Amino acid sequence: MVLSIKNIAPILQAQWAGKHPSTLIENIAIDSRSLQNGAQTLFFAIVGPNNDAHDYIGELLEKGVRNFVVTHIPEGFQDQANFLVVKNTLHALQKFATHHRNQFDFPVIGITGSNGKTIVKEWLNFLLSPDYNIIRSPKSYNSQVGVPLSVMAINEQHNLGIFEAGISTVDEMDKLEKIISPSIGILTNIGSAHDEGFANIGEKIKEKVRLFQHAKVLIYNKNKTVEAFLNPKVARFSWSFKEESANVFISKKSVLDKTVLKIRQESGSFEIKIPFQDDASIENAIHCMMVMLHFGYDHTTIERRMELLYPVEMRLKVKNGINNTMLIDDSYSSDFQSLKIALDFLESQKQHKKKSLILSDIFQSGLSDDELYSKVSQMVISNKIQRVIGIGKTITKFKNKFLNCVTFTDTEAFIQEIDHLNLANETILIKGARSFNFEKIVHALEEKTHETVLEINLNAISHNLSFFKSKLKAKTKMMVMVKAFGYGNGGFEIAKLLEHHKVDYLGVAFADEGISLKNDGIKLPIMVLNPESTSFSAIIQHQLEPEIYSLKGLNAFLKIAEQQKLKNYPIHIKLDTGMHRLGFEEEQLPELITRLRDNKTVLVKSILSHMATSDDLQHHDFALEQIALFEKLSSTLIQELKIKPIRHILNTSGISNYPKAQYDMVRLGIGLYGISNDPEEQHYLENVGTLKSVISQIRTIDTGESVGYGRRFVAEKTTKVATVPIGYADGISRHWGNGVGYVTIHNQPARILGSVCMDMLMVDVTDIACFEGDPVIIFGENPTVIYMAQQLQTIPYEILTSISQRVKRIFYRE
Numbered sequence: 128m129v130l131s132i133k134n135i136a137p138i139l140q141a142q143w144a145g146k147h148p149s150t151l152i153e154n155i156a157i158d159s160r161s162l163q164n165g166a167q168t169l170f171f172a173i174v175g176p177n178n179d180a181h182d183y184i185g186e187l188l189e190k191g192v193r194n195f196v197v198t199h200i201p202e203g204f205q206d207q208a209n210f211l212v213v214k215n216t217l218h219a220l221q222k223f224a225t226h227h228r229n230q231f232d233f234p235v236i237g238i239t240g241s242n243g244k245t246i247v248k249e250w251l252n253f254l255l256s257p258d259y260n261i262i263r264s265p266k267s268y269n270s271q272v273g274v275p276l277s278v279m280a281i282n283e284q285h286n287l288g289i290f291e292a293g294i295s296t297v298d299e300m301d302k303l304e305k306i307i308s309p310s311i312g313i314l315t316n317i318g319s320a321h322d323e324g325f326a327n328i329g330e331k332i333k334e335k336v337r338l339f340q341h342a343k344v345l346i347y348n349k350n351k352t353v354e355a356f357l358n359p360k361v362a363r364f365s366w367s368f369k370e371e372s373a374n375v376f377i378s379k380k381s382v383l384d385k386t387v388l389k390i391r392q393e394s395g396s397f398e399i400k401i402p403f404q405d406d407a408s409i410e411n412a413i414h415c416m417m418v419m420l421h422f423g424y425d426h427t428t429i430e431r432r433m434e435l436l437y438p439v440e441m442r443l444k445v446k447n448g449i450n451n452t453m454l455i456d457d458s459y460s461s462d463f464q465s466l467k468i469a470l471d472f473l474e475s476q477k478q479h480k481k482k483s484l485i486l487s488d489i490f491q492s493g494l495s496d497d498e499l500y501s502k503v504s505q506m507v508i509s510n511k512i513q514r515v516i517g518i519g520k521t522i523t524k525f526k527n528k529f530l531n532c533v534t535f536t537d538t539e540a541f542i543q544e545i546d547h548l549n550l551a552n553e554t555i556l557i558k559g560a561r562s563f564n565f566e567k568i569v570h571a572l573e574e575k576t577h578e579t580v581l582e583i584n585l586n587a588i589s590h591n592l593s594f595f596k597s598k599l600k601a602k603t604k605m606m607v608m609v610k611a612f613g614y615g616n617g618g619f620e621i622a623k624l625l626e627h628h629k630v631d632y633l634g635v636a637f638a639d640e641g642i643s644l645k646n647d648g649i650k651l652p653i654m655v656l657n658p659e660s661t662s663f664s665a666i667i668q669h670q671l672e673p674e675i676y677s678l679k680g681l682n683a684f685l686k687i688a689e690q691q692k693l694k695n696y697p698i699h700i701k702l703d704t705g706m707h708r709l710g711f712e713e714e715q716l717p718e719l720i721t722r723l724r725d726n727k728t729v730l731v732k733s734i735l736s737h738m739a740t741s742d743d744l745q746h747h748d749f750a751l752e753q754i755a756l757f758e759k760l761s762s763t764l765i766q767e768l769k770i771k772p773i774r775h776i777l778n779t780s781g782i783s784n785y786p787k788a789q790y791d792m793v794r795l796g797i798g799l800y801g802i803s804n805d806p807e808e809q810h811y812l813e814n815v816g817t818l819k820s821v822i823s824q825i826r827t828i829d830t831g832e833s834v835g836y837g838r839r840f841v842a843e844k845t846t847k848v849a850t851v852p853i854g855y856a857d858g859i860s861r862h863w864g865n866g867v868g869y870v871t872i873h874n875q876p877a878r879i880l881g882s883v884c885m886d887m888l889m890v891d892v893t894d895i896a897c898f899e900g901d902p903v904i905i906f907g908e909n910p911t912v913i914y915m916a917q918q919l920q921t922i923p924y925e926i927l928t929s930i931s932q933r934v935k936r937i938f939y940r941e
């Protein structure tokens with residue numbers, strides 16, 4: 128795509144304002160953080176429910192971006208750039224993508240359904256790439272924004288498109304259908320996911336199949352409800368395990384760890400083997416096979432390629448590496464589009480100044496190698512990557528296109544040399560095509576700890592933040608509590624994400640938590656809830672803002688502040704309105720006022736109090752009394768001191784239960800991490816943390832044999848026992864053992880047998896098909912932390928914050 132602003136304006140039906148209508152646009156962007164934004168970028172200022180990209184235009188101008196699609200030109204920027212003014216920037220983006228799509232006329236596969244879209248897309252890419260130049264949605268870019276961005280990447284060299292479409296409510300699909308305009312449709316499994324947006328399953332199916340309204344053919348699992356909603360003009364190519372009338376009838380049987388599928392068509396039958404046994408993978412694989420049949424592949428090729436299908440990893444994972452490195456593991460794909468995304472992710476997550484890239488040959492760009500590696504090199508430079516390690520024959524050939532680059536012809540050669548490459552104190556993006564087996568590199572560079580990890584879903588955190596923001600008035604500020612290592616979820620990574628979302632404040636319990644965030648480069652203001660007098664100098668040195676809750680503390684702080692001749696140093700005054708933990712009481716206000724009146728060293732940035740019962744409506748009256756007292760005491764301070772502080776009293780459950788008391792700011796804690804005390808509200812939050820381990824060993828014991836210390840479990844029948852390397856030293860309560868609790872293995876509950884040991888626990892897997900090395904979920908979607916807390920007679924806070932620091936945290940985005 129190279130179009131001038133002048134030519135783009137009519138496509139978007141936009142009003143143009145600016146001085147340089149002939150500026151050529153080479154790429155489009157919606158993420159202000161990307162270092163790839165430049166003078167030839169057209170930035171679409173998308174307005175979300177809680178985030179308005181118009182707010183970032185100033186920043187982007189400073190970075191050299193000169194072309195914007197906006198709903199209005201923010202004041203002061205009129206003459207500084209080209210502005211295309213439209214009613215709705217998202218719709219404009221969609222129009223642009225539709226226009227772009229219409230320039231091309233090759234087969235496009237459109238995939239929708241509730242589950243399996245991304246896997247089917249990735250597998251089709253794998254199965255068909257030997258014969259086609261494929262453009263596909265990167266990762267799971269399937270939304271109202273993701274689809275247009277994917278489609279915009281089509282170029283002249285492509286001859287097959289594979290795009291997925293995901294919707295969450297009615298009326299969304301028509302827009303995606305226009306943009307993708309698929310000629311071949313695939314309807315994957317229609318499960319119960321995302322049912323909230325639809326009245327019922329019928330409505331959901333009806334909406335989804337709108338993707339296929341103009342398709343030539345639809346591939347689907349034969350189903351009458353689906354057929355009732357299909358446009359009769361669309362040809363059908365169906366398969367079934369049950370309906371003999373389907374075009375392709377299939378029977379399956381398990382053989383060792385594989386599944387053999389017998390495929391019967393009018394034209395004859397054949398068998399294929401796939402390396403999976405679970406229903407979801409089998410269904411996804413069948414959809415892919417149907418496409419191969421539709422494309423006329425012979426049975427031998429189908430059989431050969433299907434046998435090589437592999438588990439798809441869709442996420443970018445952040446891991447701790449050796450020598451204080453941080454690894455971003457994207458070791459499953461290397462195409463130009465996903466490299467762009469991964470570089471943006473690297474920038475948003477980097478923990479060190481120094482950024483490096485380990486990159487394999489790139490396949491299927493649709494460009495000549497020379498052009499391709501020039502483009503990659505440009506991208507590497509604009510992303511300020513200090514060092515490139517190229518692996519593969521082609522990238523080795525183009526080595527001198529990069530500045531600081533070493534290359535190896537294959538992965539093994541690199542691994543041999545790792546010790547001599549001085550990889551240390553840097554963030555490293557590891558990105559390679561599957562055939563390069565970069566998981567070996569990740570394994571070699573990963574810090575070795577035991578097999579238990581706490582996986583943190585950063586998208587879920589963003590979602591939960593938006594959910595709580597949506598409950599607030601537009602002007603209410605948000606402080607997010609990241610104390611206790613982000614409630615056990617990771618301090619820095621979460622703070623970094625919150626900074627991007629422009630929350631107003633962070634809150635920590637102790638000075639050292641705040642210091643480490645500041646040292647890692649967090650710029651947001653940070654309030655320290657419980658500063659000790661001995662930490663005041665360090666607090667000032669690191670620009671942290673103390674909560675002052677006593678006269679003694681105030682005097683001590685003022686003394687240091689005066690010595691250092693500070694002016695208007697921000698402090699936060701805590702009032703005790705009934706919690707009786709920290710804070711000034713009513714009787715102390717006169718002295719507090721005397722001490723602060725006309726004092727220029729400090730500035731009362733905010734006044735706060737904390738509620739004892741915001742989560743328990745039994746104590747509704749008490750909560751209202753606390754709020755009333757807060758109103759009274761804070762008003763007194765405001766009048767007497769003639770100040771305009773931020774007032775705040777609500778924590779998470781306060782936001783839900785006492786929205787009228789949101790004052791100027793709220794302090795969100797546990798809600799961010801996906802937990803609400805209200806079952807109704809819980810429904811809208813997403814699970815953030817999943818504590819995972821693996822099966823170390825499996826054995827079978829006979830009736831009468833026992834498991835673990837004290838022989839507290841004795842088998843009443845032959846029992847298959849799996850040992851999992853996580854114990855009370857990792858934060859799993861001993862009360863969770865002895866039949867109380869369970870873990871989940873392959874979606875099935877396995878109860879804990881006997882007592883939880885220090886580093887291990889044993890579970891009953893008699894009825895679960897599993898192997899040593901298989902994943903085990905300790906908590907996450909099931910069991911939930913809330914359920915565990917109920918069973919253990921504690922609160923989710925304790926469970927989350929108990930997870931030991933020896934458990935590795937892994938952060939990912941979907």
Ligand SMILES: *Cc1c(COP(=O)(O)O)cnc(C)c1O
Pocket residue numbers: 608610656737777778779780794795796797798
């Ligand atoms: C921890 C804390 C919060 C957040 O509480 P949640 O219940 O987790 O939302 C708010 N304010 C203060 C003073 C806190 O200590």
